[in-house]
Amino acid sequence: MHAELVQERGGAHTGAAIEMHGIGKRFPGVIALEEVDLVLARGKVHALMGENGAGKSTLIKIMAGVYGRDAGSINIGGREVALRNPREALAEGIKVVFQEIALISEFTVAENIFLERHPVGRAGSIDWKKIRAESAALFERIGFDVDPAARTGDLPVSQQQMVEIARALAHEARIVVMDEPTSSLTPNEVALLFKVIRRLTDLGIAVLYVTHKLDEVFEIADTVTVLRDGRHISTRPIGEHTHDTLIQDMIGRRIDNLFPRSRGHAKGDIALSVKGVSTDAKLDDVSFEVRAGEVLGFFGLMGAGRTELAKAIVGFDPIRAGTIEVAGRPLKPHDTRTGAGLGIGLLTEDRKGEGLMLELSVQQNMSLAALGAFSRAGFVDETREKAAVQGFVDRFRVRTPSLNQLIKNLSGGNQQKVLLARWLMRGLKVIVVDEPTRGIDVGAKSEIFALLDRLANEGLAVVMMTSEMPELLGLSDRIAVMAEGRITAVFDRDAATQENILNAAIA
Amino acid sequence: MPQSLDAAHPVPPPAPAAAMLKALFRRSEIPLLISLLVVIAFFSIASDTFLTTRNIANVLGQSALAMTAGIGVAIVFISGEVDVSVGSLVAAVAIPLIVVMNATESLFLGIAAALALGLVVGAVNGYLSAYLGINSLIVTLGTLFILRGGVYLYTGQTAIPDEAMLESFFQIGNGRLLGLLPYPALIAFVLLLAFAYVMRHRPFGRQVYAVGGNPEVARLAGYSVKRVKFACFIISGLLATVAGIMLASRLGSAVHVAGLGFEFQVVAAVVLGGVSLSGGIGSLFGMALGVLILSFLSNGLGMLALATEWQLVVTGGIIIAAVAFDEFKRRRI
Amino acid sequence: MTSESLSSTRKPGTAFGLFADRSQIVLIGILAALCIAISLAAPQFYSEANVIAILRQCALVLIVAAGMTMLLICGEVDLSVGASLAFVGCIGMDVINRTGSLTLGVLAALAFAGTVGLFNGIVATRLRVNSLIGTIATMMMLQGGVFLYTREAVQNHHHLPSFTGLGAGYIGPLPIPVIIAAIVFVVAFVALRYTTFGRYLYAVGASENAARLSGLRAERLKLIAFVVTGLLVGVAGMILASLMNAGQPTAGRGFELTVIAAVILGGTSLSGGRGTLIGTLLGVLVLKVIDNGIIILRWNQDLQMVVPGIVIILATWLDIVRRRADAR
Structure with missing residues (x-):
């Protein structure tokens, strides 16, 4: 069906699937996008890059019909389109795979694949056989091993993400937008994803690939557009870019200045001592100590248990076994009041x-x-x-x-x-920070970073959960790596490298 | 460089047998069915007159009103909203029904008038909740008040008797299929099957679940969340009307105090039936089992010559226990 | 946007701003318009007897509404207050009949009502039953229970003058129920506005997780709000019994809806974290002035059900419109 679609539109000029010009969008007090141009070619992968707050998500939400635009024009096949709501965007063949899972968790995987339009048989009844058969065939085709009859909410996040991506194939899409699709995928699944993307481009579909991971861009993209602070910075074929030029476009300055490596902190007495903590949900026999004035960084892939650990040691979540001591005094588990009284607090990753x-x-x-x-x-x-x-x-x-x-x-x-x-x-004596710079613009990021550095120098023990390598390497005195609810390695700051941290995280 | 290195480790899917058991347990119909059987078994032993065809048929007849209105209320709940206006609506629709029948001697016109009122009330509830975005609990509490007050105003706090005395109208609430199964039970059962089919096998039904389960996802999938919710309120209004017509037929008049507290009874049964207040979860069969449990319980307690007030006390306790069990289950599994 | 309904977001320095924000000014306007309109049509509206009657009407609702405001602010609701109100009156009257002691009667009433509140609180916070459903269930149990307790009204056999005074007495020109309501109001106002307890209630309602992470015992705070509401129902129940000179098992039908309507009309959000007692007071006044107007204008009293229904929907809608305008 896709092949026909492509031929049908074959005569359109320049082979552009969508042309967006002069897009502007403002929110109360903030200009999110100003004069942004983006043209996607059919059958090509176009990467959209930029730091948090650069305007990537606003732009794709405009494409998805979630936001209206305040200025600019969008043309599809030479026709100006309004895209007032998601339905109109879907009707124009724009399919967006959002970073947050957009699936109904109570539905089966197969039904979610066909969520946008349930196929109906005679008399308007939903054709469940067709739904099951076609999703099974789809998964078979792309080599994605999941049971179409499974309840979606029971799947791990990475598989849900794959279901979303597979969904893009089930629809007659002309333009597929993927927002940070690999943020929760395993390496195998990333390979599968790239296979899916190539299949899409073979069908003449334009793919907009939104990410801030450089390696992926060099692997999959044909063209790169960089946004910064809501403005269009550059659009170039990938061949004209190096890592350095891309970073320069994204950040506008050198990365080293953003997360200066701190001088290291003077250590005091043991401020937090965690022994053998396990929970029903995730954690398995976690033990560590942090001294006053020390920054202990925790690294792990998504689902490794960092957030669970953070919530357990401040007394928010119950634990099954183990002890937690703050400055030598025991913390009563599952009771944040005693935790706060002893001087341990959590800066959550889920601000809202x-x-x-x-x-x-x-x-x-x-x-x-x-x-x-x-x-x-x-x-x-x-x-x-x-x-x-x-x-x-x-x-x-x-x-x-x-x-x-x-x-x-x-x-x-x-x-x-x-x-x-x-x-x-x-x-406080101990502060636990979970992804302290998530969703924060670049300038404020380095401010928060400097603040944490200063606090450690003033004698606070800092436990930092992060997935940002520069943050981890820049601030931590020691680095603990987690995988599947356990600590798999602990490195001193001088012994830690990206490679050995990653190896420990995958183990 | 600003490189995020998140990735998930593969989690093996649960073993099929365990998954099936889990799925079975998660379905709230199974514990409900067991509870219903326990209730029936208990009263069959405790009373000789309980487990007779006649009595079972009677209970089914008595449960028909709550079942019919409960379908609509459950659908509104599944869409993520609340409708408590049904208690007054069942009384209000009897007025156009009886007044028009008295004037025209036509059952058809009477029912049409009643349905028209139910449609309007459903549309008003739906418009205010879905389109103006007013909390639906407040909206339907408001219409609960307004309709009851309106009924009092119109009737002057007395009943309006049915003067047309149409046999067909009498049969709706009092007739029995083969002299046994009350027509209201039959009507409720047919409606239950029809709407269960819609909720399971029509795109609209799936949209209701999606809208209640996650409105943002539903919107991204191209559904009009507002329109779906609006439609649910209209369905609820119409089904409460059907319940009101059956009630009026049984009472033989438009009674101003009919259905006082009915909204709480229905909401209780719906929640007992495993339909979540937060939307997207629950089934109409679960709701029907909830209604049946409460009806058999009330009937059985009556047979044990316990004061009818005990039924309220027991019902209240059961609701708390059931919802608490549901919550417990959700956190454990 | 400093005009949200929390009094501590007031603009400092303005005396008026201390007591009212914009949504309350709308209510004051509505109240003034109502008073003017009714008094034009019926001059006796301002007679001392009528004003006292309105205040007495308000007292009962306000006492319970003070507790309900706290509950709504911390994100919960109690629908059992009407049923509990009736039960309390019966128990209080019965105990006084048996013991001849007003003190024991009031204590029994408070103990019972407080226990009901505690039960609701435990069901909501420990069993995690949505309080909307849980308190409907409690309402059913109380409605059934009161008839198991007494088939008909518990009559006044003790003829204690102090008991009659509870509802019908005066101190100076003011009816005792009004004075009780004023005390309850002031205490609750101060608690919500100036104490850590009040600030914590707002926090728990605004975000239970944030409150818990900050070391607050969210469940205990909610539990206290339930118990306080229960105790206030006990107070109101005794006043009602005194006014009716009997413990009426059927009293208080629909009372819970009146109370909630007044609180919501006063700008307290059903979703928690927002609301003030000043708003609740205005909400109670508006509803009761409307009630009174319907009576003294000799309109059909059944309008007393219709009008609040319209008012509560309208008030909520206006609130939405106002917030949308604020967000621009």
Whole structure:
């Protein structure tokens, strides 16, 4: 069916599948995209690169019909299209594979493949036989080994991601957009993905491949467009790029300056001691120690158990076995109150879901953990509270019009500073940070990074969960590597290299 | 360089036997069916008159109202919304039904008038909830009040008797197939099968599940979330109307206090039947089992000559236990 | 956007801003318009007797609504308050009949109502049953239970004047229920606005996970809110019994809906984290002034059900429109 589609449109000019010109999009207080051009050729892989906050996701959400655009034109086959909602985008043959899983977890895999249009038989009944048979055939064709009758929510994330990708093949798509498709895939699955992409291009489908992984771009892309701060920086054939030129386009400066390698921190007494911690869900006999003033970096592939470990050691999640001691005193598991009292706190990776109180103000968000310290007989001394909050706003350079601003109106970087201040106001001995720079723009990233470095120098023990290699290598005094809920290796900062860390993570 | 190195390690799929057992246990119909059988077995032993064809047929007849309205309420729940207006709606639709029948002596016109009211109420609930984005609990609480007040205003707090005395109308609520199975039970059963088919085998039904399960994903898949929810409210309005017509036939008039508290009874049965308040989960057969459990329980307790109030107490306890069990199960498995 | 309904997001320095934000100004406007319109049509609206009557009507609702506001702020709801209200009256009256002691009667009522609150709280926080469903179930159990407890109204056999005074008495010009409601209101207002407990309730409602990660005991806070609501139902139940001079098992039907309507009308969000007691007070006043207007204008009293239904939908919709405008 795809071959026919291609021939049918064969006469269109220049072989462009979609032409976007002068695309602009603004959100309250932010210009997300300005004057962005993007032209995708049929049968080619076009990579879209850029740092977090560069505007990649805004652009593809406009293509998917999730956002409307404020300026610019989009042409498909020489026709201007509106793309007012996802339905119109699908009707134009634009299929977007989002990074977040867009599947109904209660449905079977096969039904999710045909979610956009259930095939119906006589009398309008859904043709379940066809759904099962065609998805089985599809999986067979691309060599993807999963049971079409399985409940989608039961599959591991990486397989769900593959289901999403396979879904792109089941539809009469002309343009397939993939947003960071490999972020949760194993190497085998990545190979499978590239096979799928080549199959798509053979059918004359244009593929937009959004990523910030350089190696993949050099392997799969024909052309690269780089965005930075919502603007179009460059579009060149991949042959004209080297690693360095691409990075320069993306960052606009040299990477070394972004995450300066800290001088190393002076170590004090043991601040956190974790012995034999296991949980029902993931962790298996995890033990480690961190000293005051030390940064212990945790690395692991997705699903290795970093976040689970972070939540267990601060007392958020229950544990099955093991002990946790903060500065020599035992922490009661599954009780964050004693945890906070002993001086251990978590800066969560899920800011919206577990960190922020979106409908409350900067002040209320920041003072939450330390409120008891500002109160007498249960009454809050708001003058002292306000003074303390203002102090941290100044010290951390939180950009907010006032302390009464709702936190949801701040940028990701400023939100993260507020959450960090929430803990520091309380006074901690150990801070556990989980992906501290996720979803934060480049400038704020290095600010957070410098802040953590300074805190360690001031004597705080820092446990850092991260998947960003530069962050890990730049800040950690020691690096622990996790795989499948266990610690598989611990390196001193001088012994750690990308290669031996990765080897330990895959083991 | 800013290189993210996330990747998942392969997880072997669960063994087929374990997976099947898990799937079986996850289906809320199985524990419900067992519970229903336990209830029936208990009362069959405790009372000689319980397990008779006549009594079973009667219970089925009594459960028909909650079952019919419950289909609609369950569908609204599955779409991720709530509808508690059905309690007043069953009373309200009796008014156009009886008034038009009294004026025209036509059952057909009466039913058409009742359905028209149900359609309008469903559309108003749906428009306010789906299109204006007002919390559907508030909307339908509001219409619950408005309709009940409207019924009181119109009737002056008395019943409007059926003066047309049509035999066909009488039969709807009181007739029995082969002199045994009450027609309401038959109607409810047919509607149940029809809507169960829709929910399982029509694209619309799957859209309802998708919209309730994950509205963002449904939107990305090209569904109109608003339109689907709107349709669910209309279905609920129409099914509550059918329940109201059966009730009016049984009562032989439009009674202003009919259906007081009915919304809670229906919601309780729907939730007991494993339909999740958060949307996307549950089945109509589960809902039907929930209704039957509560009906048999109420009937059986009555036979044991326990005060009818015990039924309320026991029902309340069972609902808490059932939902708590559901939650427990979800966290464990 | 500093105009959200949390009083601590007020603009500092403005006296008015201390007590009301924009959504409440709308309510004050509605209230003023209602009062003017009704008094134009019926001058007796401002008579002392009528004002006292309105306040007395408000008192009962406000006492329970204060607790319900706390519950909604921390993200829960209690639909059993109406059924509990009736049960409490019967128990309180019965205990006084048997012992001749008002104190024992009130204690029994509070103990019972507090236990109901505790039960609701345990079901919601420990068994993790959605409180909407859990409290409907409690409502059923109480409705059944009250008739098992007493078939008909528990009459006043003790004739204690202090008991009658609870509902019908005055201190100075003010009816005792109004004074009780005022005390409850002030205490709850201070608790929500100036104490860590209040701030924690908002936090738990705004994001339970964030609150827990920050070392708050979210479940315990919710439990307390349930118990407080229960205790307040106990207070209101005794006042109602005094006003009716009997423990009526059928009293309080639909009371839970009135209370929730008033709280939501006052701008408290069903999804938690947002709301104020000032708003709740205004919500109660608006509903009860409408009720009163319907009576003194000699309109059909059945409108008393229709109007709140319309008002609650309208108020929620206005709130959505306002927030959308704020977001621009």
